[in-house]
Amino acid sequence: MKQDIASRADIEKLVDQFYSKVRIDGTIGYIFTDIAALDFARHMPTMYKFWETTLLGIMSYKGNPMSVHIQLDKKEQLKKEHFDRWLELWTATVDDLFEGPKAEEAKTRASQIRYLMQYKVEQSRQLSSP
Numbered sequence: 853m854k855q856d857i858a859s860r861a862d863i864e865k866l867v868d869q870f871y872s873k874v875r876i877d878g879t880i881g882y883i884f885t886d887i888a889a890l891d892f893a894r895h896m897p898t899m900y901k902f903w904e905t906t907l908l909g910i911m912s913y914k915g916n917p918m919s920v921h922i923q924l925d926k927k928e929q930l931k932k933e934h935f936d937r938w939l940e941l942w943t944a945t946v947d948d949l950f951e952g953p954k955a956e957e958a959k960t961r962a963s964q965i966r967y968l969m970q971y972k973v974e975q976s977r978q979l980s981s982p
């Protein structure tokens with residue numbers, strides 16, 4: 853029986869496993885490793901905080917993911933296929949590790965944020981095009 857997401861340790865496990873897939877992924881990996889050239893040691897704590905804030909209500913994340921991805925889109929256009937793949941990897945990772953109401957919430961929240969993000973990115977692209 854799988855357990856539900858209940859602690860910071862669970863969040864770290866989830867995010868670590870998700871990123872181990874993302875980094876080597878054929879569709880989106882290069883955006884993290886080459887375009888953003890992320891220092892993962894610095895990025896991971898931000899992601900732990902984001903998900904602990906979103907799922908566990910521990911308000912440790914302070915940031916604006918929408919503006920971060922709007923900026924990223926200016927370096928490399930974020931397409932529907934990128935968002936699809938991101939969500940596919942997230943959903944698969946959640947299902948691999950956890951089961952329960954919080955696990956369901958992790959998937960639905962990600963999907964909601966994804967659509968909002970895609971909308972904001974596209975809107976900003978249109979507004980800034982000549």
Ligand code: HEM
Pocket residue numbers: 880883884888890898899902914915916917920921924930931934935938961962963965966969
């Ligand atoms: C096309 C799909 C996506 C790609 C390629 C992508 C890529 C990235 C990259 C490269 C960064 C680091 C930016 C930087 O610090 O320079 C980042 C940050 C982040 N991403 Fe995404 N992302 C995607 C979708 C999502 C979605 C759907 C969510 C949420 C459900 C999300 C949540 C975050 C958060 C919270 C950060 C940290 C923002 C901050 O620094 O405060 N991303 N993403």
